Amino acid sequence: MSVHVVSVIGSSPGVGKSTLCRAVAEWLAGTGASVDHFEEADILTRAAFRPVAEEFAGGEAAVRPETLIECTRAYVDEMVAQGTDYAVTDALVPFIPSLVAWGHQERTLSRVMGELVRALEPAAQVTVVYVHDDPTRALRRAVQREGETWADWYVRKLAASPGTRTVHDLPSAAAHLHAEADLTLRLLARTPWQVLTVNVGTRTAQETFACVRDHLTK
Template sequence: MTPVTGHMIAVVGSSPGVGKSTLCRAIARRAAESGATVDHFEEADILSRPSFRPVAEEFADGTGSVRPATLVESTRDYVARSRAAGVDVLVTDALLPFIPSLVAWGHDESVIATVLADLEEAVRPTRVTVVYLRDDPDTALRRAVEREGPDWEDWYVTKLGDSPGTRSVKDLSSAAEHLRREEELTVRLLAGTDWHVLSVDVGRRDAARTEQYVRENLPDL
């Protein structure tokens, strides 16, 4: 891999259990081995990174949501800090473009499309590749429960059911139906951006084959 200054590789998925974190670790490791300066932004980092302190504070203020403008400005600050630090490759796990959170908080498609347009401006001139891992949600959710245990299932269903935009979720079956609709929305919205989108069907690939496919199809990796 030839280091490319300012390339954000945003790994997102159509469901929990599709292997986002595993792929992020592999991409970050490979980029670092090639000599690039890498920042691996793990999913939990949004609660501790300085740039996203406003996001964590808003989320914890009792509303359980964050204003879209706060997401945009925190992302802008994160990218600017990374650029100033000389980071070549930013690998983010379930960060940009925030569609599942925006849906859960009750925003409609037109608002989310506006947020994505604002995010596009916020990250310029950093190049963005969105790696979208896709799998049948019933299969992926079962995999997540097997990995995390039954307590995770209760937590996940309750989290969605308590959010304004996902109150229809009552069990894993309705969660899977919600995720199917969200996937359709995500594909439609990403197609309207100028980001490079690499869609990966993980249902036919294990982690090693997923990584291989991404290496073969991701620019500069």
């Protein structure tokens, strides 16, 4: 049996993506399955993604799409070779927020998505869990959790990137995230992957997890 890739991505900071990813990984491991939990920060430390870390270390402000594709292929091949049942990844495939921030347009993103589909072909199944909420509400929640200094950092981060230079405050960040969500859903709809969109709204973290668990056990 080949690996089942479960990629958990979010429409905005504050939607509970990492909390959900961790809960899914722990639940699957508790069933006796072998699970690789790829946390968001692991992209700079995992061997398969060393070229990504090297491009950043070389002073580049962006990573070439081809590098992301080849590293994803190497990671999936590694999981298949190890006989891993589930690869549960946090903010990995399909890299849309990063690619948009680096200035890539939809035509390029569509090509990258096609290449990622091919890179993931060794996997038995790919499920993308898209955790979605109204960006204004999600950002407000993120600020409550992280503080005003985080809000300033987040706005500066977006404003400094070629594809998100129109962002200058939290309302413009929310507008950008809304447009990015539409783009993400449009691109995901063109893939053969199973896509589960979870609108968190007023759901608790436990309710969000239960929704994803029920989907994965069908």
